Amino acid sequence: SEFETILLERKGGSDGKGGVGWITLNRPKALNALNAQVLADITAALDELERDDSIGAVVLTGSEKAFAAGADIKEMATKSYMDMFLADTFAGWDRLANFRKPTIAAVAGYALGGGCEVAMMCDILIAADTAKFGQPEIKLGVIPGMGGSQRLTRAVGKAKAMDLILTGRNMGVEEAERAGVVSRIVPADQLLDTALEAAQTIASMSLPAAMLAKAAVNRSFETSLAEGLLFERRAFHSLFATDDQKEGMAAFTEKRPPNFTNS
Numbered sequence: 710s711e712f713e714t715i716l717l718e719r720k721g722g723s724d725g726k727g728g729v730g731w732i733t734l735n736r737p738k739a740l741n742a743l744n745a746q747v748l749a750d751i752t753a754a755l756d757e758l759e760r761d762d763s764i765g766a767v768v769l770t771g772s773e774k775a776f777a778a779g780a781d782i783k784e785m786a787t788k789s790y791m792d793m794f795l796a797d798t799f800a801g802w803d804r805l806a807n808f809r810k811p812t813i814a815a816v817a818g819y820a821l822g823g824g825c826e827v828a829m830m831c832d833i834l835i836a837a838d839t840a841k842f843g844q845p846e847i848k849l850g851v852i853p854g855m856g857g858s859q860r861l862t863r864a865v866g867k868a869k870a871m872d873l874i875l876t877g878r879n880m881g882v883e884e885a886e887r888a889g890v891v892s893r894i895v896p897a898d899q900l901l902d903t904a905l906e907a908a909q910t911i912a913s914m915s916l917p918a919a920m921l922a923k924a925a926v927n928r929s930f931e932t933s934l935a936e937g938l939l940f941e942r943r944a945f946h947s948l949f950a951t952d953d954q955k956e957g958m959a960a961f962t963e964k965r966p967p968n969f970t971n972s
């Protein structure tokens with residue numbers, strides 16, 4: 710691989726569309742702890758995948774034992790306030806949160822601290838029945854720093870967010886799905902196939918429609934209902950400028966599958 714800490718693959722997409730970008734976190738000895746190199750590698754991979762017109766969705770996954778056991782504690786341990794402030798530590802992860810094509814986190818094993826936060830930056834979170842989620846930063850004398858106090862709270866509400874962030878306890882998949890962090894639970898041996906199938910399904914749709922669908926849902930976290938509804942309606946209207954809208958609706962009428970061209 711061209712990267713030190715991740716593997717980047719492309720699945721499908723040979724006809725120029727419908728492919729899936731597949732990123733596997735690959736620091737097994739550190740349970741995929743997220744150090745600066747991981748962020749640099751993921752950012753570079755995402756830049757590639759965003760430019761690549763054959764890619765319609767991206768899956769981010771880890772190992773059977775750990776999606777990621779957090780930000781790299783050993784890398785952070787001796788940092789000063791000024792080190793953290795001047796580097797604006799973790800700001801670079803906005804690249805993943807703001808990635809424009811749909812993303813799926815496929816999570817098995819530990820998704821703790823930054824691992825949980827990175828999984829929550831993805832659009833869909835598919836979890837193996839072995840997955841464990843938590844924000845244990847409080848046990849290290851700090852707090853979540855990659856969105857945990859914000860994204861987790863929006864996903865699960867104050868009651869459970871406070872419980873998790875203040876006690877640092879882990880939650881299993883059933884609790885995480887009930888609470889709204891997890892989209893689907895699957896048996897561990899089906900995790901990657903399920904994530905690939907979901908990603909391929911998304912990648913088979915019109916890419917501009919998928920991108921605007923993602924943008925519209927994300928908008929709901931940033932704005933009032935009236936503004937969000939307006940954003941949605943304008944985005945909906947704009948899709949009538951695409952060939953894919955004509956094709957999708959013609960295909961329905963003609964009782965055949967659509968052939969989207971992402972145009």
Ligand code: HXC
Pocket residue numbers: 738739740742743778779780781782783784819821822823824845846849851852853854855
């Ligand atoms: C650096 C880590 C790490 C981490 C694990 N390792 N998590 N290194 N940063 N976050 C390393 C261990 O030091 C060890 O290296 C190797 O990975 C295997 O881990 P073990 O602890 O031996 O495995 P196990 O006994 O199975 O326990 C798994 C675990 C535990 C329960 C997940 O590793 C753990 O509690 N990790 C830390 C979880 C955590 O606190 N995450 C939040 C980080 S802070 P060696 O070299 O000893 O073999 C964060 C938020 C950032 O993410 C915001 C501000 C801080």
